[in-house]
Amino acid sequence: GYRSRAAYKLTEIDDRLHFLKPGARVIDLGAAPGGWTQVALERGVKQVAGVDLLPVDPLPPAHIVQMDFTDPACGPKLIELLGGPPDVVLSDMAPNTVGHRQTDHLRIVGLIEAAADFAVQVLKPGGVFVAKAFQGGETTALIAELKRHFADVRNVKPKASRSDSSEVYLVATGFKGR
Ligand code: SAM
Numbered sequence: 001g002y003r004s005r006a007a008y009k010l011t012e013i014d015d016r017l018h019f020l021k022p023g024a025r026v027i028d029l030g031a032a033p034g035g036w037t038q039v040a041l042e043r044g045v046k047q048v049a050g051v052d053l054l055p056v057d058p059l060p061p062a063h064i065v066q067m068d069f070t071d072p073a074c075g076p077k078l079i080e081l082l083g084g085p086p087d088v089v090l091s092d093m094a095p096n097t098v099g100h101r102q103t104d105h106l107r108i109v110g111l112i113e114a115a116a117d118f119a120v121q122v123l124k125p126g127g128v129f130v131a132k133a134f135q136g137g138e139t140t141a142l143i144a145e146l147k148r149h150f151a152d153v154r155n156v157k158p159k160a161s162r163s164d165s166s167e168v169y170l171v172a173t174g175f176k177g178r
Contacts, residue, residue, distance in 0.1 A: 003057075004035030006092055008160035010130075011039055013169060016156070019088050019128040020045055027078055027086045027122075029115055030093030030132075031064050032056045040090075049082040069093065070111070075118050085124050091115035091131040109138050112170070116142060120149050120178070127175035135166040146172045 002008070014020045020043035028037050031050030037059050040048050048062035051074055056064040063081040067074045079085065093115065095107040112131050119129040129150065133139050146153045151174025161167050 002035045002038055003033040005160065007035030007039050009158040009169070010036045010090070010092075012158040012160055013130060013156055013171060014039070014043065017128070017171060017173060019173065021087075022046070024087040025049075025082050025084055026088045027082065027090065028062075028064070029069050029089070029091040029118075034059050034064070036090055036092055037062045037064065040088075045088075047082055047084075049078045049086075051078060069118075070114055075122065079122060085122055086127065087124050088128045088130070089115065089119040089123060091129075094132060105138070108134060109142070112139065113142060116146060119172075119175075123175045125175055125177035129170075129172040129175070131170045133168055133170050135168050139170065143170065146170070149176055150174055151176065 020040050022044040024045040026040045026045050026048045028048055028050035030052055031037055032052035032054040034056050037048050037050055041062060050062060050064040051067050051069050053068055055066050065077060093111050095111055097104040112133055115131050143153055150172035153172045156169045156171050
């Protein structure tokens with residue numbers, strides 16, 4: 001079984017877009033408890049390197065580190081563990097909310113932007129970026145930026161996402177390169 005319900009969301013997204021391929025190298029941001037890494041491994045990818053603030057029970061051969069992704073040392077560490085540049089950067093990161101609308105909002109957008117910047121810096125040409133976002137979030141500028149770098153950018157709302165949740169996934173495919 002999967003360690004998370006979130007595993008079914010990635011399953012649905014990949015069933016549509018088919019980026020978890022044998023030979024692919026995958027980064028998993030916000031990996032705990034490990035469901036997305038399980039799905040990627042099950043679909044035969046070559047390697048997964050992940051990070052979370054929380055510890056994750058080992059999922060060999062994946063490498064998952066306990067760190068804050070916004071720590072500048074984290075990106076280079078992930079690439080080192082991955083053994084090469086990624087074909088896919090996944091982010092299911094969600095910050096802990098503090099209950100103050102504007103503060104929560106800025107933190108959510110900040111994390112997505114950090115993940116997108118990282119993806120643009122490290123992806124192989126043709127690569128894919130998937131990130132959890134929230135409907136009504138200030139993602140207009142981010143989507144415009146992603147469109148400069150990727151052939152296609154779309155919003156995907158998996159059926160496994162509760163219909164009352166504002167969660168939506170940004171899926172950018174066909175990275176144009178730097
Ligand atoms: N995709 C995962 C799975 O299938 O098991 C579920 C991820 S869960 C919805 C979101 C995760 O993002 C949490 O475990 C949280 O600790 C992590 N997270 C939030 N902010 C983070 C940060 N700055 N660095 C690393 N992980 C972070």
